[in-house]
Amino acid sequence: MDKxxxxxxxxxxxxxxxxxxxxxLNAQGILGGHVTGNVQFDGQFSRRDTTIxxxxxxxxxxxxxxxxILYTNGNFSAGLRYEAYLAPMLGFNSQYTGQGIANYFVSxxxxxxxxxAGHFYEQFGNGMTLRAYEDRYLGLDNAIRGINVxxxxxxxxxxxxxxxxxRYYWDTRGLVRGLDAEVSLNDVxxxxxxxxxxxxxGGSFVSKYEGDETILSDISGYKLNLPHNVGAASVxxxxxxxGFGLQAEYARKGQDPNIMNNYIYKNGDALWLxxxxxxxxxxxxxxxxxxxxxxxxSVRSVSGEMLYINYxxxxxxxxxxxxxxxxxxxxxSTGEMGLQADFMYKFKKETALGGKYGTDIHLNASLIxxxxxxxIGGKGTDGYTSTFFGTGDTYYGDVSLEVAKKLSSKLxxxxxxxxxxxxxxxxxxxxxxxxNHILVADLTWKINRKNVLRFEAEWMGSDSKYDAAVDDKRxxxxxxxxxxxxxxxxxxxxxxxxxxxxxxxxxxxxxxVGYTKxxxxxxxxxxxxxxxxxxxxxxxxxxxxxxxxxxxxTTSF
Amino acid sequence: MNKSRTLKSIFAIIAVSLSLASCDKIEQDxxxxxxxxxxxWFDGNGVSDHSQRAIIEKYTGVRCVNCPNADIAINDAVAGxxxxxxxxxxxxSSNFTRPIGETPCLSTPDGDxxxxxxxxxxxxxxxxxxxxxxxxxxxxxxxxxSGINSRVDNIIGQAAQVALDVDAHNNNSTVDIxxxxxxxxxxxxxxxxxxxxxxxxxxxxxxxxxxxDDENYVHNHVLRDVITDVWGAxxxxxxxxGEKRIAQFQYTPTSxxxxxxxCHIIAFVADKATKQILNAAQSExx
Numbered sequence: 001m002d003k004x005x006x007x008x009x010x011x012x013x014x015x016x017x018x019x020x021x022x023x024x025l026n027a028q029g030i031l032g033g034h035v036t037g038n039v040q041f042d043g044q045f046s047r048r049d050t051t052i053x054x055x056x057x058x059x060x061x062x063x064x065x066x067x068x069i070l071y072t073n074g075n076f077s078a079g080l081r082y083e084a085y086l087a088p089m090l091g092f093n094s095q096y097t098g099q100g101i102a103n104y105f106v107s108x109x110x111x112x113x114x115x116x117a118g119h120f121y122e123q124f125g126n127g128m129t130l131r132a133y134e135d136r137y138l139g140l141d142n143a144i145r146g147i148n149v150x151x152x153x154x155x156x157x158x159x160x161x162x163x164x165x166x167r168y169y170w171d172t173r174g175l176v177r178g179l180d181a182e183v184s185l186n187d188v189x190x191x192x193x194x195x196x197x198x199x200x201x202g203g204s205f206v207s208k209y210e211g212d213e214t215i216l217s218d219i220s221g222y223k224l225n226l227p228h229n230v231g232a233a234s235v236x237x238x239x240x241x242x243g244f245g246l247q248a249e250y251a252r253k254g255q256d257p258n259i260m261n262n263y264i265y266k267n268g269d270a271l272w273l274x275x276x277x278x279x280x281x282x283x284x285x286x287x288x289x290x291x292x293x294x295x296x297x298s299v300r301s302v303s304g305e306m307l308y309i310n311y312x313x314x315x316x317x318x319x320x321x322x323x324x325x326x327x328x329x330x331x332x333s334t335g336e337m338g339l340q341a342d343f344m345y346k347f348k349k350e351t352a353l354g355g356k357y358g359t360d361i362h363l364n365a366s367l368i369x370x371x372x373x374x375x376i377g378g379k380g381t382d383g384y385t386s387t388f389f390g391t392g393d394t395y396y397g398d399v400s401l402e403v404a405k406k407l408s409s410k411l412x413x414x415x416x417x418x419x420x421x422x423x424x425x426x427x428x429x430x431x432x433x434x435x436n437h438i439l440v441a442d443l444t445w446k447i448n449r450k451n452v453l454r455f456e457a458e459w460m461g462s463d464s465k466y467d468a469a470v471d472d473k474r475x476x477x478x479x480x481x482x483x484x485x486x487x488x489x490x491x492x493x494x495x496x497x498x499x500x501x502x503x504x505x506x507x508x509x510x511x512x513v514g515y516t517k518x519x520x521x522x523x524x525x526x527x528x529x530x531x532x533x534x535x536x537x538x539x540x541x542x543x544x545x546x547x548x549x550x551x552x553x554t555t556s557f
Numbered sequence: 558m559n560k561s562r563t564l565k566s567i568f569a570i571i572a573v574s575l576s577l578a579s580c581d582k583i584e585q586d587x588x589x590x591x592x593x594x595x596x597x598w599f600d601g602n603g604v605s606d607h608s609q610r611a612i613i614e615k616y617t618g619v620r621c622v623n624c625p626n627a628d629i630a631i632n633d634a635v636a637g638x639x640x641x642x643x644x645x646x647x648x649x650s651s652n653f654t655r656p657i658g659e660t661p662c663l664s665t666p667d668g669d670x671x672x673x674x675x676x677x678x679x680x681x682x683x684x685x686x687x688x689x690x691x692x693x694x695x696x697x698x699x700x701x702x703s704g705i706n707s708r709v710d711n712i713i714g715q716a717a718q719v720a721l722d723v724d725a726h727n728n729n730s731t732v733d734i735x736x737x738x739x740x741x742x743x744x745x746x747x748x749x750x751x752x753x754x755x756x757x758x759x760x761x762x763x764x765x766x767x768x769x770d771d772e773n774y775v776h777n778h779v780l781r782d783v784i785t786d787v788w789g790a791x792x793x794x795x796x797x798x799g800e801k802r803i804a805q806f807q808y809t810p811t812s813x814x815x816x817x818x819x820c821h822i823i824a825f826v827a828d829k830a831t832k833q834i835l836n837a838a839q840s841e842x843x
Binding site for chain 1: 580581582583585587588589590591602
């Protein structure tokens with residue numbers, strides 16, 4: 001714990017203990033406020049298994065644990081999070097090893113004004129200039145430690161300002177400053193107040209400061225002349241009229257030579273567009289984006305998932321079924337073009353396609369390509385030029401149709417077909433594009449109020465073949481079966497197996513047992529985990545192979 | 558506070574904040590900068606111009622009546638040979654170089670060192686030497702009012718052993734100098750690199766052949782300073798054919814009387830033992 005954390009804790013302790021204990025622990029909570037929190041403990045035993053490539057773990061037991069404590073009293077709130085990685089579970093960066101108070105803050109909030117001192121998460125617009133967030137499953141925490149202020153001088157007008165340093169495992173790095181303004185014109189312009197058309201405009205500016213460092217150029221004897229202050233700015237709009245919606249954001253970034261872009265000086269920019277329509281039983285959404293050299297970190301020479309200041313929204317579907325999510329798409333912040341169309345429709349009851357209970361269909365298609373670029377140099381140059389509408393190599397394509405239908409009062413079937421193409425270059429290695437066809441059948445049988453059986457069968461046919469030199473264990477044709485039984489409303493047990501029956505390797509079986517009571521959930525699992533990659537919102541983490549026992553405890557209060 | 562004043566205050570705060578946090582813009586020419594200590598040698602990218610050049614050092618003085626004629630001959634030769642001939646005018650501390658009246662002294666200590674070494678005073682003024690070559694066992698000193706062309710032809714007619722180029726930039730009154738070398742033939746001996754600051758267009762009284770003093774005489778190619786050691790800086794190299802080396806130097810002129818806008822940089826590579834010059838190059842200070 002550093003000095004600041006110790007001071008804050010000392011002040012909090014002083015405040016708490018200057019009052020009699022019976023006042024602290026009264027029925028209303030501490031000091032008239034409320035304490036809430038949650039605890040999560042994940043543990044893992046893994047052993048060596050040459051068939052899947054897992055290794056023995058020297059510590060035997062790996063665990064990630066955290067406890068969030070939040071105190072609120074009227075407009076005031078304070079919180080802290082204790083984290084312990086002893087040692088970090090497989091796939092989490094070893095720099096997490098250790099324990100301590102990783103996050104602490106005090107906050108005061110009124111209807112027009114809010115200030116947070118300490119760690120905070122924040123997002124401007126879609127996050128294209130700034131998104132400080134946390135995803136525990138990715139091992140990602142870009143929290144900013146500093147001061148965050150927001151002010152609403154009038155209804156519909158919000159200003160935000162922040163300054164701080166970003167979390168880097170158990171340390172903080174960089175210096176980030178940001179300003180954001182957002183105006184809801186319907187709230188500001190009196191004559192628009194009742195308009196069906198709603199328009200919100202916004203803009204943000206974020207800059208980082210870094211001192212000098214020696215990064216040698218490709219020319220012997222020369223180093224890069226690095227910019228110390230790098231700025232990014234964006235403008236955005238959100239327009240809606242009835243069921244129609246149109247959102248857009250455009251961001252630009254100044255010269256920012258960094259390890260992600262091979263230290264080139266080209267400016268970055270990104271455009272994100274989304275048009276949508278929805279009404280009862282129907283929704284349609286079309287999204288497009290173009291990202292060119294927009295990786296923005298508070299420390300230029302750090303790779304990996306930490307220290308990102310910004311985020312470019314993913315426009316591929318976040319699949320949940322195993323084979324559909326086997327090849328997730330990782331956003332290429334250095335450059336990509338993408339399109340996504342998403343359509344959902346509910347066939348009403350008592351129609352030809354709706355049947356007795358109605359039918360839901362969900363169609364999604366996305367295509368991501370690289371940019372059309374012309375290389376003009378390497379490190380210490382402008383790097384490349386790109387045409388705005390030109391496209392480069394295909395990175396990823398995905399079409400899926402999901403049909404969900406209640407067959408009877410007790411049976412519900414969800415059937416999905418997916419076609420996916422995946423270019424390994426987005427994971428940093430060469431190879432042929434994989435073309436996969438996936439079928440999923442998910443049948444839920446509600447035996448009675450307390451007993452539910454779920455069956456899941458998946459098949460994936462792929463033109464990829466396992467090659468020991470590349471060692472991509474996802475290749476080949478796969479089948480999978482899963483049976484899950486929920487009983488007494490508290491227990492569940494599931495058994496599953498994934499098997500590469502052609503051109504691949506691996507047989508991954510798993511068995512899990514879980515118990516839930518009130519806000520507490522305990523889960524125990526045993527089986528094999530295939531090495532691969534998990535992505536959430538286009539941000540990814542490598543997951544190494546494992547074979548052994550996992551357990552998880554979560555509770556909140 | 559009314560709405561308008563509040564809004565103005567907010568935008569003022571935002572404007573100040575933005576200006577404080579605005580981003581840096583690096584010009585394309587400055588994306589990369591020299592990384593090492595001044596004079597440190599690294600592997601380079603080679604030299605595109607493999608020309609063999611000659612450098613004529615003329616020892617002169619403002620009281621030397623024959624020196625204006627030598628200037629004419631040298632100026633003619635430079636005009637004729639173009640960038641193949643580089644000229645340096647060295648004012649030593651002989652009686653011929655004492656200023657006339659209140660005019661500035663053009664002598665330099667480094668010029669004195671060379672003058673003494675090459676025995677210029679015994680030879681008289683003007684005296685010149687091309688590439689510090691020998692004539693038999695003696696330095697090939699000559700009166701440059703004639704005999705320049707044969708010596709220059711002899712030098713530039715040979716294939717260069719070492720090609721070099723020099724690049725100089727004025728960076729807030731500090732001159733960043735980059736020298737690239739490429740060995741076109743293997744060279745077995747130790748080599749040195751000498752850098753000179755040369756100023757043109759100096760109006761200083763000069764005694765003329767008729768004995769009169771010309772107050773408006775324009776002196777060119779005047780040695781102002783030897784940037785390296787007077788006998789040059791060691792070149793770290795193997796001397797193998799094909800080798801490419803680069804070094805950068807930061808130089809701050811020691812006198813405010815020197816107008817950098819009228820100056821240029823001369824670089825020459827010499828044999829450390831024999832002092833003979835292998836090749837030379839010059840660059841304006843941009």
